[in-house]
Amino acid sequence: MTKTLSGAEVARQIGEPLPDAVTGSDDTTVFVRSEAILDAARFLKEYLDFDYLVSITAIDFNDHFDVVYHLRSLKNNYGVVLRTRCDDRQSPSVPSVVSLWQGADLQEREVYDLMGISFDGHPNMKRIVLWDGYEGHPLRKDFILDVPGGGKAT
Amino acid sequence: MTLETEPVVLNMGPQHPSTHGVFRMRVTFDGEVIVDFEPVFGYLHRGIEKLAEHKTYLQNMPYTDRLDYVASMSNNWAYALAVEKLAGIEVPERAEYLRVIMGELMRLSSHLVGVGALFNDMGAFMTPFLYMYREREKILDLFDMVCGQRLTYNYMRFGGVSHDIPEEFMPTLRRFIDDMPRYIDEYDRLLAENEIVLARSKGVGILPAEKAINASVSGPVLRGSGVKWDLRKNNPYSIYDRFDFDIPTGTVGDVYDRYRVRVEEMRQSVRIVKQAMEQIPQGEVRTRVPTPLKPPPGEAYASVEAPKGELGFYLVSDGGAKPYRFKIRAPSFINLTILRDLVMGWKLADAIIIFGSIDICMGEVDR
Amino acid sequence: MEIEKAYSLSDYDKREALQIEALKAAAKEPYPDPVEWLEEELERNVLLTTTERLLDLGKRFSVWPNTFFPACCAFEVISAAASRFDFSRFGMEVLRPSPRQADLMIVAGTVTWKLAPAMRRVYDQMAEPKWVIAMGACTISGGAFRGSYSVVPGINRIVPVDVYIPGCPPRPEGVINGFMTLHRKIAKDKLLKKD
Numbered sequence: 001m002t003k004t005l006s007g008a009e010v011a012r013q014i015g016e017p018l019p020d021a022v023t024g025s026d027d028t029t030v031f032v033r034s035e036a037i038l039d040a041a042r043f044l045k046e047y048l049d050f051d052y053l054v055s056i057t058a059i060d061f062n063d064h065f066d067v068v069y070h071l072r073s074l075k076n077n078y079g080v081v082l083r084t085r086c087d088d089r090q091s092p093s094v095p096s097v098v099s100l101w102q103g104a105d106l107q108e109r110e111v112y113d114l115m116g117i118s119f120d121g122h123p124n125m126k127r128i129v130l131w132d133g134y135e136g137h138p139l140r141k142d143f144i145l146d147v148p149g150g151g152k153a154t
Numbered sequence: 155m156t157l158e159t160e161p162v163v164l165n166m167g168p169q170h171p172s173t174h175g176v177f178r179m180r181v182t183f184d185g186e187v188i189v190d191f192e193p194v195f196g197y198l199h200r201g202i203e204k205l206a207e208h209k210t211y212l213q214n215m216p217y218t219d220r221l222d223y224v225a226s227m228s229n230n231w232a233y234a235l236a237v238e239k240l241a242g243i244e245v246p247e248r249a250e251y252l253r254v255i256m257g258e259l260m261r262l263s264s265h266l267v268g269v270g271a272l273f274n275d276m277g278a279f280m281t282p283f284l285y286m287y288r289e290r291e292k293i294l295d296l297f298d299m300v301c302g303q304r305l306t307y308n309y310m311r312f313g314g315v316s317h318d319i320p321e322e323f324m325p326t327l328r329r330f331i332d333d334m335p336r337y338i339d340e341y342d343r344l345l346a347e348n349e350i351v352l353a354r355s356k357g358v359g360i361l362p363a364e365k366a367i368n369a370s371v372s373g374p375v376l377r378g379s380g381v382k383w384d385l386r387k388n389n390p391y392s393i394y395d396r397f398d399f400d401i402p403t404g405t406v407g408d409v410y411d412r413y414r415v416r417v418e419e420m421r422q423s424v425r426i427v428k429q430a431m432e433q434i435p436q437g438e439v440r441t442r443v444p445t446p447l448k449p450p451p452g453e454a455y456a457s458v459e460a461p462k463g464e465l466g467f468y469l470v471s472d473g474g475a476k477p478y479r480f481k482i483r484a485p486s487f488i489n490l491t492i493l494r495d496l497v498m499g500w501k502l503a504d505a506i507i508i509f510g511s512i513d514i515c516m517g518e519v520d521r
Numbered sequence: 522m523e524i525e526k527a528y529s530l531s532d533y534d535k536r537e538a539l540q541i542e543a544l545k546a547a548a549k550e551p552y553p554d555p556v557e558w559l560e561e562e563l564e565r566n567v568l569l570t571t572t573e574r575l576l577d578l579g580k581r582f583s584v585w586p587n588t589f590f591p592a593c594c595a596f597e598v599i600s601a602a603a604s605r606f607d608f609s610r611f612g613m614e615v616l617r618p619s620p621r622q623a624d625l626m627i628v629a630g631t632v633t634w635k636l637a638p639a640m641r642r643v644y645d646q647m648a649e650p651k652w653v654i655a656m657g658a659c660t661i662s663g664g665a666f667r668g669s670y671s672v673v674p675g676i677n678r679i680v681p682v683d684v685y686i687p688g689c690p691p692r693p694e695g696v697i698n699g700f701m702t703l704h705r706k707i708a709k710d711k712l713l714k715k716d
């Protein structure tokens with residue numbers, strides 16, 4: 001059974017070499033500052049054997065974005081969630097983890113396409129499911145869809 | 155003497171003679187050898203994640219059918235698991251057994267299409283595909299009997315399944331499951347040691363195990379490279395810990411290994427269905443949940459071992475009747491990360507086979 | 522090996538994006554369904570000449586479909602072509618991927634704006650006489666995805682459509698019914714008006 005590591009425990013372990021990276025923790029989640037995400041991820045990969053990146057997502061809370069990384073270790077069969085916050089609405093950006101896990105390649109492009117968060121250090125940062133030159137980023141809450149039978153909603 | 159050559163960019167457009175869907179590849183050739191490869195997606199991007207934020211949780215169930223349309227039951231199951239985790243709903247025993255039976259029949263059906271399409275690409279024009287389709291029609295008849303639909307079922311609900319099976323289901327299933335191993339052996343007799351299949355697929359598109367893990371690959375592609383990871387054994391969901399089955403793995407990670415892993419998985423699915431048919435109890439098939447369902451604020455990630463890989467749903471709820479964020483972790487999309495590395499240096503015909511062996515479904519890739 | 526490209530792939534992207542935006546701006550009104558010629562013909566010629574009848578017979582019994590398979594409905598067309606519901610007994614012997622060799626374009630699945638220029642190009646490449654079948658709810662009106670930011674609300678905005686097959690997805694029997702309707706339309710069957 002995949003064990004979910006306690007967020008507080010992992011936060012304590014990251015806090016030893018990187019004291020000001022962690023901003024909080026939860027039962028399952030570790031919150032880090034967005035500039036420190038690459039160092040924290042590298043620590044998790046090398047010292048705690050997190051060799052498998054399950055998914056990268058972004059959520060739009062109306063005043064900030066959250067980028068969520070689900071990580072898993074196939075060798076030891078445990079998992080943890082890494083989460084960071086991005087306050088800039090005009091041109092948000094977060095360091096890319098594609099140098100650690102190649103699986104982040106297409107997922108980061110999709111987050112850029114649909115949410116508008118760009119990832120620094122990604123070799124091919126361009127739109128993937130929508131076409132070049134499309135105006136706007138659809139998954140943001142201020143992109144209004146006109147759904148039939150539902151009226152206009154965010 | 156060196157020849158002056160110029161690279162040629164060829165577009166293998168969204169419309170092409172294969173059953174994998176609208177996938178486009180921009181390939182740069184030097185003669186016949188591939189030197190650069192760029193996949194282009196988005197031709198089936200329907201905006202499901204955005205549309206799902208406007209509809210209630212139950213109204214989103216039919217959208218999940220349309221993701222991997224060859225294996226709809228697995229998509230429904232993954233979504234039902236995520237919502238049950240978010241809202242804390244229990245599932246009765248009989249419903250769990252029915253879900254397992256439907257899930258494993260779906261795995262059989264999807265692998266039949268996947269292997270048939272691979273042989274279509276290899277040049278055995280339609281014969282293996284039509285043979286395998288004959289069995290798939292029998293499975294679709296079973297689903298038709300249960301929920302009235304052949305392709306997009308909408309059968310799972312939060313807290314169980316939508317309704318109970320009719321009386322003629324079990325005898326028909328028993329006849330089908332007793333015959334199925336004979337058919338799988340028939341395919342193997344025709345194809346497994348065939349000279350052309352071996353020449354075209356052994357040693358082609360080798361994926362080493364560390365690269366597969368690093369690229370977040372899952373499903374038969376990961377197991378073909380020798381990594382013994384299957385969510386049904388390593389992180390059992392539902393009642394999979396009560397069944398006795400093996401996880402087949404490959405050794406080298408080439409196209410032949412991925413094909414063999416899928417055929418062996420079909421045999422293991424038959425085993426699981428036999429055990430489930432014996433153990434299934436009587437009882438209810440669905441727990442009462444309020445409509446519209448309003449889960450407490452929070453988030454949940456749940457995943458199943460779908461035929462194509464690990465299919466996961468990540469739901470964020472703000473306490474209302476509609477999800478705040480509906481994220482789909484699609485296996486085919488993430489498995490395509492390694493396609494570029496696998497085809498470099500091969501010729502065009504091999505690239506088609508390597509692409510076919512990853513077995514994708516465009517509904518999932520683009521969502 | 523170092524390769525020097527004469528143009529970069531991002532130039533391709535920009536050019537294609539311009540095509541998509543141009544098509545989207547031009548596709549505001551649906552094309553009228555091509556039935557006017559049918560009514561005119563029936564009013565003018567009550568009895569068709571033998572040669573025309575023979576030509577119509579030839580056309581209707583050997584319509585070769587083109588595979589244009591975006592999404593889920595594709596699997597019902599493949600089922601209709603496979604062992605149980607074989608539609609080659611109606612004359613549609615082979616599914617031709619190349620549009621130059623096909624007479625009928627079955628659009629089976631949701632069409633998005635990104636795919637629309639490619640679909641129009643495939644339609645333009647087919648030689649006359651050619652017909653289009655819109656299969657499934659997504660091609661008729663956008664279906665379950667109507668209102669989404671990237672779905673074409675009905676393919677009759679891009680190509681003129683002859684037969685609509687409703688369903689999500691329609692059963693193979695429904696697909697074959699659609700083909701038979703198309704055959705009756707090709708043969709200019711008078712019974713078509715009473716339906």
